Amino acid sequence: MFKKFFLLISMFCWLPAQSLNFRPSPVAVRQSLMLSQPANIYDTSDIKINNSVDLFTGQSKSLTLYSITIEGSSIFTDENVLELAEKMIGQEITTADLETLAQKLTELYHKKGYIFCSVYVPFQPLKHGTIRLKAVEQSIIKTSFRWINMPSHEDIKKQINDLKKKSPFNIRDLEPIIATVRQKAGLSISFTLKDIHEDGRTGGELIAIVSKQGITHKVGVANTMPESLGNWVARGDVQFNSLFGIEDQLKVFGAVYPTHKFNHLMHYGSEFSVPINKIGTKFFMFADLLRDQPDLRSQGLALARGRLKTYGGGFEQGLSLKHNVQGNVRFVIDRKNFSERTISNQGLQRDIQQKNLAFRLMSHFEMANQKYGDTIIDTGYHHGLKGDHSYQRGTDQRGALAFRKLTASARHIYNIDDTWAVVGSMRGQYALNKPLLMERFFYGGAPFSFANPIGILVGDSGVQGKVEIRYGISVDEFLKKMTFYSYLETGKVWNRGLKPQVERTDTLSGMGVGIRGLMKWGLSAFLEYGIPSKQHVDQNKIKNQIYSGLTLSNKEP
Structure with missing residues (x-):
């Protein structure tokens, strides 16, 4: 029943397809390579x-x-x-x-x-x-540049001009250039390649477009599952690039739930990162706060209040394994401070306090394949540190301070043709011992800590999978793309119970159909009808419901 940690955990080990990425990795700044003519x-x-x-x-x-x-x-x-x-x-x-x-x-x-x-x-x-x-x-015989919102960058320009020395030219020769750009905060690059005949020579022309955005943002409102349990949530994040002129990044995010019965729930935080060398290593530090004070009088609670503070830091190393495989590894040390207090109408009191220090080793990789599609893979190992810096007090002290767990998620997009696509995603957690309340696996609900919301599963370990079929068409200059989709989703959690040999499982499934639209000015919207196919084990019924959302962003999709 401690649900408010789903959002925090997902920020570390899950990149959901439809939610905002409050803490994106540097490689989330996607680079594009466009061939101006057929091969x-x-x-x-x-x-x-x-x-x-x-x-x-x-x-x-x-x-x-x-x-x-x-x-x-x-x-x-x-x-x-x-x-x-x-x-x-x-x-x-x-x-x-x-x-x-x-x-x-x-x-x-x-x-x-x-x-x-x-x-x-x-x-x-x-x-x-x-x-x-x-x-x-043949090789590159001509290069040209477009600099958007920035002066000419000599390092990038020299690397591109050096491509003329590569004979024959290979598309993988662009890899070092892309790696250089990704180390620059707020920069993005795209290429156009075409064959030309000039001055009696035949070869290729490379047009490089390098742009810089000082501020990128993504804001939106939605009432989709699982972020808001069918009620409206307003979320947003802003990223400041090179705020101090040292290729630094400052990210700020926030979320409020204005129409939910959890009417005082808020989640906000920030992360600051700065490069420390020229091989893609960064130092980062972050802090965020999740707090709620819901009105649960209808459920027999006179008072309910909770708070989770998290802060920490670490190092990130960018990696470029191949021309089509980019990623990073992160070593993180963080400290969590959790407190919860509830008082029933009969005077029964529940008081929990937990503090824990943990280190986490995580990886994130993005792979692009023209034939088989794009894949995103995240993995993580999380280990609690037991000692004077970690303790739990109060009426509920279940879970190991020295918890150990493995997390993983994967998402693959396979484009059948220009209109049809299949998207598959999975994520899971395996607890090597019983984790603390704030380290459990959440599926199908928002990160609330009080009163089991309808359709949420919580467990020590768990797995979730989703398959989505898409049909997208280009419409006009205003409505750039319209996508019809249908999905099937299921999730399962495992709870060991008080005795190690006792294990309980819960399962939740659902399906839905909807439509998404990508419009001009970075505006996007969706309308979806969700249909449950299995009821929650605690007999809370999940109703069919229409979900919708609207997002405005100047980030690359």
């Missing part, structure tokens, strides 16, 4: 064979292929080409078959990131069953 234009179609004809006579011609070589390639060898053409060796083929083989090699170049490379069949006599392919490997 198959990077060939030399003006000199490629378009018909199945002999190159000398112009007549239809076939031959038996015995050997094939490639010229001008630093990526593929003759052995690679022979392996690819294995089924063609000893067979009768036409020049169209050779064209298909050259196109396959061009596609392999592009899959490996060499987008300005191509393979073609050069002019040659078709005799003796030996064929020669020609590779054209």
Whole structure:
């Protein structure tokens, strides 16, 4: 029944798809790479064979292929080409078959990131069953820049200009540039790549757009589950970039529940981070406060009051494992101070005080794959420190001060085509021993500490999963995108009880359909109809309900 810690825990180990990210990692500033033209234009179609004809006579011609070589390639060898053409060796083929083989090699170049490379069949006599392919490997021959809300940045400019020395150019050569930009507070970068012919040379042009936002914000109101239990909640966060001119970041967030019976509940806090070296290491510190004073007279309580204070700090190391895998690891030490007091109408009193120091090792990674979709993975190990700095007093002293638990979450977006997409997400917690009240797993409700809200599960360990199907279409300049969606969600928690061998489980499921709209000026809205498929174990009924929300943001989606 101590529910108000769900929001705090989710800030460390869960990035929900539809909620505001009050404490985003640096890699949440997504970088975009846009190809201005389809990949198959990077060939030399003006000199490629378009018909199945002999190159000398112009007549239809076939031959038996015995050997094939490639010229001008630093990526593929003759052995690679022979392996690819294995089924063609000893067979009768036409020049169209050779064209298909050259196109396959061009596609392999592009899959490996060499987008300005191509393979073609050069002019040659078709005799003796030996064929020669020609590779054209090109590099960046021109760069241009756009600086938005900032002067020219020489370090970034030099790195981009140095790409002209890379031959052949690979899309992964942009990785160090993206890493440099991500270390700069408030900066974002996007690239446009296209092929050009200039001054007798053929190659690629790279257009870099670098922008800086001094302040980014995201504010909104919603009554969706699980954040507000079907009642309105107003939430927002503001991020100040380079406030002191040292690539620092200051994040401030807050949430109030104006229409809920928990009419005095508020949650607010801040985080400050600053880089300490040039390899992506940051020092950060944070503090937040969750307090409530609900009106629960209808449930027989004359007084109910609670407060949770959290403060701490640590180090964060940004990581770039591949051109499409970015992330960070965090080492955190925090202290929590929790107090709760309730008095019933009959005079029964409940008084709890807990203080605990803990360290946490967490990781966050984002992986982008053009074929298989985007994936976000978070993991964490949390360990309480027992000693003079940690204690629990009062009427309820269950849970270990030296608690140990593992947390993990994952989210994957698979785009079937330009309109259809499937989104799957999971999160869970496994407690190695019985955790304190403020370290338990919460699912299906807001972080309230008093009176079990309808449809919330709390346990020592738990798991939650969700599958969502989306159909999105572009509409016009004002309504940029409209998405119809349907989801199925379920969650389960485990409670060990007073005896280690006693274990109880609770399960909660639901489904829903809705529509989201992304509009001009960073405005977004949703309308959803939620349908429960299983009642809560304590027989509190969950009703079908319409949920809605509105958000305004200048952050990248």
